Amino acid sequence: MSLxxxxxxxxxxxxxxxxxxxxxxxxxxCKTVYEILNVNELNCYYDLQATxxxxxxxxxxxxNYLENEDIIEKLLEFSDGxxxxxxxxxxxxxxxxxxxxxxxLNKLNGGIATSMVNFPKKTLRVxxxxxxxxxxxxxxxxxxxxxxxxxxxxxxxxxxxxxDKKLIYQVxxxxxxxxxxxxxxxxEYFAVQEFWLNRYKPMFRWLMxxxxxxxxxxxxxxxxxxxxxxxxHKILNIDVPIALGISVLFLRSSIEIILNIGSGxxxxxxxxxxxxxxxKLFQQKTYNFLSFERDYKSYFPIAVTIIIDGIEKNIxxxxxxxxxxxxxRNEELIPVDGILINGNAAIDYSFVTGESIPxxxxxxxxxxxxxxxxxxxxxxxxINTMSQSYLTQLWSNDVFxxxxxxxxKNITDSISKYFTIAxxxxxxxxxxxxYYYNPSMVFNVVTAVLIIAxxxxxxxxxxxxxxxxxxxxxxxxxxxxxxxxxxxxxxxTTIIFDKTGTITSNDKTKINYEGDKxxxxxxxxxxxxxxxxNHPLSRLLYKYIKEETLDKELxxxxxxxxxxxxxTINNINIKLGSANFVGEKSLKTNxxxxxxxxxxxxxxxxxxxxxxxxxxxxxxxxxxxxxxLIILSGDNEGEKRYLEKLLPKNTQFEFNQKPExxxxxxxxxxxxxxxxxxxxxxxxxxxxxxxxxxGIAISxxxxxxxxxxxxxxxxxxxxxxxxxxxxxxxxxxxxxxxxVISFFYNIVGMYFALTGQLEPVVAAILxxxxxxxxxxxxxxxxxxxxxxx
Amino acid sequence: MEVVYxxxxxxxxxxxxxxxxxxxxxxxxxxxxxYTPSVRMLFDDELVSEKKEKEQIK
Numbered sequence: 090m091s092l093x094x095x096x097x098x099x100x101x102x103x104x105x106x107x108x109x110x111x112x113x114x115x116x117x118x119c120k121t122v123y124e125i126l127n128v129n130e131l132n133c134y135y136d137l138q139a140t141x142x143x144x145x146x147x148x149x150x151x152x153n154y155l156e157n158e159d160i161i162e163k164l165l166e167f168s169d170g171x172x173x174x175x176x177x178x179x180x181x182x183x184x185x186x187x188x189x190x191x192x193x194l195n196k197l198n199g200g201i202a203t204s205m206v207n208f209p210k211k212t213l214r215v216x217x218x219x220x221x222x223x224x225x226x227x228x229x230x231x232x233x234x235x236x237x238x239x240x241x242x243x244x245x246x247x248x249x250x251x252x253d254k255k256l257i258y259q260v261x262x263x264x265x266x267x268x269x270x271x272x273x274x275x276x277e278y279f280a281v282q283e284f285w286l287n288r289y290k291p292m293f294r295w296l297m298x299x300x301x302x303x304x305x306x307x308x309x310x311x312x313x314x315x316x317x318x319x320x321x322h323k324i325l326n327i328d329v330p331i332a333l334g335i336s337v338l339f340l341r342s343s344i345e346i347i348l349n350i351g352s353g354x355x356x357x358x359x360x361x362x363x364x365x366x367x368x369k370l371f372q373q374k375t376y377n378f379l380s381f382e383r384d385y386k387s388y389f390p391i392a393v394t395i396i397i398d399g400i401e402k403n404i405x406x407x408x409x410x411x412x413x414x415x416x417x418r419n420e421e422l423i424p425v426d427g428i429l430i431n432g433n434a435a436i437d438y439s440f441v442t443g444e445s446i447p448x449x450x451x452x453x454x455x456x457x458x459x460x461x462x463x464x465x466x467x468x469x470x471x472i473n474t475m476s477q478s479y480l481t482q483l484w485s486n487d488v489f490x491x492x493x494x495x496x497x498k499n500i501t502d503s504i505s506k507y508f509t510i511a512x513x514x515x516x517x518x519x520x521x522x523x524y525y526y527n528p529s530m531v532f533n534v535v536t537a538v539l540i541i542a543x544x545x546x547x548x549x550x551x552x553x554x555x556x557x558x559x560x561x562x563x564x565x566x567x568x569x570x571x572x573x574x575x576x577x578x579x580x581x582t583t584i585i586f587d588k589t590g591t592i593t594s595n596d597k598t599k600i601n602y603e604g605d606k607x608x609x610x611x612x613x614x615x616x617x618x619x620x621x622x623n624h625p626l627s628r629l630l631y632k633y634i635k636e637e638t639l640d641k642e643l644x645x646x647x648x649x650x651x652x653x654x655x656x657t658i659n660n661i662n663i664k665l666g667s668a669n670f671v672g673e674k675s676l677k678t679n680x681x682x683x684x685x686x687x688x689x690x691x692x693x694x695x696x697x698x699x700x701x702x703x704x705x706x707x708x709x710x711x712x713x714x715x716x717x718l719i720i721l722s723g724d725n726e727g728e729k730r731y732l733e734k735l736l737p738k739n740t741q742f743e744f745n746q747k748p749e750x751x752x753x754x755x756x757x758x759x760x761x762x763x764x765x766x767x768x769x770x771x772x773x774x775x776x777x778x779x780x781x782x783x784g785i786a787i788s789x790x791x792x793x794x795x796x797x798x799x800x801x802x803x804x805x806x807x808x809x810x811x812x813x814x815x816x817x818x819x820x821x822x823x824x825x826x827x828x829v830i831s832f833f834y835n836i837v838g839m840y841f842a843l844t845g846q847l848e849p850v851v852a853a854i855l856x857x858x859x860x861x862x863x864x865x866x867x868x869x870x871x872x873x874x875x876x877x878x
Numbered sequence: 879m880e881v882v883y884x885x886x887x888x889x890x891x892x893x894x895x896x897x898x899x900x901x902x903x904x905x906x907x908x909x910x911x912x913y914t915p916s917v918r919m920l921f922d923d924e925l926v927s928e929k930k931e932k933e934q935i936k
Contacts, residue, residue, distance in 0.1 A: 185917045192918065208914040257904055265897050269890070289882055296890070 096123065151418065152232070154392030154403035155225035164224065164240065166214075172202065174216050175224065177231070177238035180790075182211045191236060198222055198230055213238070241387040259308040260370055263363040266300040267356070271853075273297050274356045278850045294346040297355040305339050309362045327505040327548050330512060334543025335362065341536045354540065357852040361545050364860045368552035372559075372572045381570040381798060385459070385481050385772055388440065390422050396468065406475055413471045417462045425471050426478045429454050432467030435625050436460035441480060441772045442723055444589045446681055446697060447625040459772055464623055483748045483776045499576055500824055501551045505544065512542040519843050530845045537847035541838035546831035546859040551824050554867040558820045561875045566803035567813050574799045577783045578817040580764045584712060585755065585777070587769035588722035588732075591787050593699035594804065600633045604685075604693010611661065611687055613639045618656045618663050621646055626683060627654070630695055653683075662688050698728070704808025706735055711811040713737035717763070721746050721754060723773055752776035768810075772796055785810075809878070816875055823870045827863050834859035 096112040107114040114123065154160055167174040182191070187206070191213050194204040200222025204215045213236075217227060228238060273293045276286050309332075316332035319325065335358065342353025392403050394416040401416060406424045409415070414430065417423055423436070434450035441459040450456060456469055458478040475481055516538040523531045555572040562569055569575065586592050607615070617638040619631040639659055646656040653666010664671050664686045671684045673691050681697040712718055719741040720732065726744045733742070743754065755765050755777050767774065767781035770788065775796035778784030786795035789804045802810065838855050841847045903909070 185920075188914060188917050206914055207911045208917070209911060254904060258901065261897070261900060261904075265893070269893060292883070292886070296886070 151421070152225050152228050153394070154405075155228055156223075157392060157403050157405070160392055160405060161224050168219070170219065172216055172218055173224075174214065175227070176212055176214045177228075177240070178210075178212050179231070179236045179238050180211060181236055182206065182208065182213070187236065190234060191231070194231070197234075198226065201227070240391055241389065256366065256370055256373065259311075260363070260366045263304050263308040263359060263366055266304045267359040267363040270297045270300055270359050271356045274352060274849070274853070277352045278853070290352075291346075291349075294352060297353065298343065298346055301339065301342070301355045301359055304359045304362050305335060308366060309335050312365070324502070325506040325509045326502040327508075327544060330505060330509045330542065330544050331365065331548060333509075333539055334545075337536050337539040338543070341540070352849055354849050354852050357540070357849070357856045360853075360857055361543060361860075364545060364857070365548055368549045368556075368864075372552040372556040381801070385484060385775070388422075388772065389424050389458075389475075393421075393424055394418075409471055409474060411471055411474060415469050415471060416466060417469060418466045419462060419464065421462055423456050423458055423460045423462065423469070425458050425475050426473040427456050427469040427471045429456055430468040430470055433464045433623070434462060434467050435464040437463050437625075439590065439771075442589055444699075444724075446629070449624065463625065480748070480772060483752075483773075499551070499573060500821060501548060504547070504828060508542075508544060508547070512538065515542070515839070515843075523845070527845075533847075534843065534845050537842035537845070538839065540852065541842045541847060541855070542835060544831070544835075545856060546834055546863040547828060549860055550827035550831060550863050550867055553864045554820055554824045554827065554871055557868050557871045558816065558875070561871070561878065562813065562816075565809070565878055566806055567809075568801045570799045574783060575817045575820055577764075577799070578766065578814060579821040581716065581766045581783060581814070583717040583719065583758060583763045584766045584768065585719045585721050585781070587751075587767075587771070587774050587777075588720055588728075589699060589724055590770040591768055591774075592702055592705050592720070592807075594702050594789075599698040599700040600630065601696050601698065602693060603696065604691075607685075607687075607692060609636065610639070610659070611692075612636050614658050614661045614663055614687075615665065615685065617641070617643065617658050618646075618654055618665065621656070622648055622654055624648075624654075626681070626697065629697065630683060633695075664689075668694075701735075702804070702807045708808055708810055709736045709740065712814070713739055715814075716766075717741075719743065721751055721777070723747065723751075748773040748776050752780045755780045768802075770795070812878060816878065819874050820871060823867055823874070826870075827867050830866065831859060831863055 095114050109123065112123070155164075162168075165173050165175050179191075181187070188208060191206050192204055194215065195201040198217075200218045200220075202216040202218060204213060206213050213231070215227060228240070231238060273296055276293065277290065312328045312332045312335060315326065315328040319329055338354050338358040338361070342355050342358060345351035345353045390406060392405050393409065394401050395404055395409070396402075396414045396416055409425055415425075415427065429450050429452050431452050434454070434456065435447040436450060436456060437447040438444055438457075438460045440461070441457075447463050448460075455472075457480060458473075458475070459480045473479070476485070516535050519538055520531050520535045523534045552572070555575050558575055559569055559572065612634060613636045616631060616634045616636060619627045619634070620638055621643055622628075641659040644657045645662075646654070648654045649666070649670065653664065653670035655662075655664045657663070665683050668674060668682075668684050671686045671691065673684055673686070682694045683697075684694045685692045709718060718737070718739070720736075721743045723746050724744060726742075729742055729744065733740075746754065751774065755767060758765050759780075759782070765781045766783040766785065767777045768785045768787060769778055770786060774786075778786060778796055778798045783800065784798040785800045785802055786798040787804050787807065788795045788801055795801050802813075834855065838847075838852075838859075841851050841855075
């Protein structure tokens with residue numbers, strides 16, 4: 090650790106560090122945490138990891154709403170009056186010392202009985218005594234030690250649904266039965282003629298029968314349900330031949346042991362169901378710490394402060410009414426549309442539009458929901474309730490209410506239609522042939538055809554190929570919602586990009602100076618003037634100018650809100666601000682710029698541009714070879730010319746698109762038969778992401794927030810997007826190849842079935858062999874094609 | 879060879895008991911978080927030793 094970095098959080102302490110216990114701290118927050126930990130003998134926190142803390146945010150008054158009974162009741166998971174249980178989602182949990190500190194909360198506050206971290210889910214479950222502490226104190230405590238919980242409307246509205254463990258039970262029952270039945274069926278395979286075996290044969294057979302019953306009627310029941318639904322909708326999905334195969338296997342095996350004519354196929358039956366369910370389980374990759382379903386509710390605050398007759402009161406956001414007077418503190422979100430009454434409003438709309446430079450508003454201006462106040466407290470008057478606000482209205486659109494329909498066709502289902510018809514035809518003609526040739530064999534042959542044709546290998550190739558790809562993508566920080574997404578990506582014809590925040594990066598802003606050259610003294614003077622201003626642009630420019638400030642006093646400092654600054658330093662009069670303010674004609678339309686006059690003479694202007702993401706040009710060039718590319722932006726056309734120069738010629742541009750326009754635009758493309766992928770980031774893209782065939786959210790920090798989508802891509806990996814798309818297409822090709830292989834197995838099996846030679850032992854060898862070889866094949870190939878990712 | 883009835887009967891019963899134990903452990907949530915307990919285990923030791931030291935000082 091270098092001498093000048095904070096002992097707690099590792100940040101640079103600047104010129105005047107706070108020294109405490111011979112240790113440097115960057116801020117009082119870090120010092121306090123150290124003190125708390127020190128007093129409570131939790132010092133080995135620092136032994137575990139150097140500089141473990143994250144910087145605490147200003148929290149005073151922020152959690153007052155946690156005193157509201159309604160809100161408390163909604164957030165608590167359990168409460169019997171004395172003890173309560175609450176679960177928080179804490180995005181900043183990232184290392185082992187986080188677990189340690191959070192699980193020792195009871196040392197910091199005696200009212201806390203236990204606290205338990207779930208690291209993969211990034212959640213903390215706290216049990217506390219109501220008479221010794223309360224929810225507000227609890228949240229303030231964990232926030233003050235740097236673990237701000239993420240409390241949103243969504244948590245309050247919906248109680249979390251329990252994880253569905255049904256599939257695990259189904260697999261384990263199938264595995265149990267498969268293993269035992271295999272052991273019980275071995276004696277008959279290898280030593281049928283032995284005397285003592287013949288005596289106990291009935292017991293073995295009936296045991297197998299009993300064990301297979303729960304497998305068929307519980308483990309495999311979803312296949313029957315799905316097949317029934319498919320037939321009802323006149324779709325021959327893959328579950329139809331599977332369900333047919335399972336029922337024929339079970340019936341024939343049962344008949345064989347009842348009539349005592351054979352040992353049945355119970356091992357193949359349970360093995361088949363076990364492998365199929367295993368494929369289902371493998372495909373089900375979930376990212377516990379991510380959510381693909383978030384809407385504006387999870388982003389908006391849960392409560393807000395209203396002012397009635399000069400008294401502040403906390404109310405839930407949904408109770409806000411027209412005409413209410415709201416108090417929005419620094420770093421708080423504006424939950425509804427309103428009019429600014431007083432205060433300095435610098436609204437950061439980066440979550441809505443991706444634009445990182447805050448917008449300055451004057452009293453009387455309209456404020457839109459979704460922005461974050463960044464310059465002190467403001468008061469505003471509500472003009473729309475939450476559901477009627479400009480941004481949130483988008484969610485009343487139908488796309489957000491559509492349910493997953495059964496008609497979703499995946500690659501396996503599209504092939505199974507022909508497959509099912511083919512095996513039924515083969516079984517039919519084989520039956521006719523054997524009826525004339527040797528009628529006693531008809532039942533045997535027809536059932537054997539249906540058994541051997543049961544498309545186990547076919548049904549396994551897609552789940553394992555896609556499941557493996559999902560894992561590889563997830564490992565590389567491209568998180569897909571489900572298996573269908575890969576198939577949908579492979580069908581894409583058009584890709585639409587949002588501009589701000591998607592192809593431009595959020596944090597870095599490029600500043601350029603245009604005009605007469607400034608002398609060193611003048612630059613320093615400008616920096617000194619900027620230091621006195623709190624305007625977001627001033628702060629950006631202040632950071633950008635590398636020269637030292639002048640060691641002179643500012644005189645006649647005057648800041649006109651929303652316009653500019655006028656000040657004198659070292660006898661240099663500096664006027665900087667908007668074109669109007671300095672009395673010049675604006676040189677740049679539609680661009681953010683600060684104009685400068687020195688001693689009454691116009692010098693030039695600093696322009697602020699978003700910097701484009703690394704590798705954007707290459708990404709567009711690669712993609713333009715295969716896809717139609719469109720940029721769909723809510724911004725003005727300011728950067729159109731620049732983008733046209735930078736990007737491939739066939740890229741289309743659409744500017745000034747409102748959130749609903751984006752949605753409609755995609756709809757109209759889809760009506761023309763295009764398969765659209767939307768790449769966006771902000772809440773204003775939410776409609777477009779939901780409407781598109783594949784919606785990808787670009788996120789600077791995947792833990793924080795992203796609108797509902799099909800996939801989340803870490804912003805740093807934007808340049809790998811083409812590679813991900815190519816891999817998705819290749820995965821589908823791998824599946825097609827493995828289909829061919831599984832057909833080959835079916836043909837081999839069909840030979841045994843049609844000639845009436847299908848013994849249980851043949852099925853018992855062929856079935857696992859085909860399944861396992863397919864699984865191995867797709868796993869190796871998918872790993873191989875993605876090795877260079 | 880009647881012992882076959884007993885041996886197979888016992889083995890099936892034992893297998894079923896283990897199966898029930900497995901289902902119960904899944905139900906109780908043992909497999910939901912497989913990472914945190916591995917870290918927590920290490921911390922517990924540390925706290926105990928710390929308490930001991932404190933008592934000795936007193």
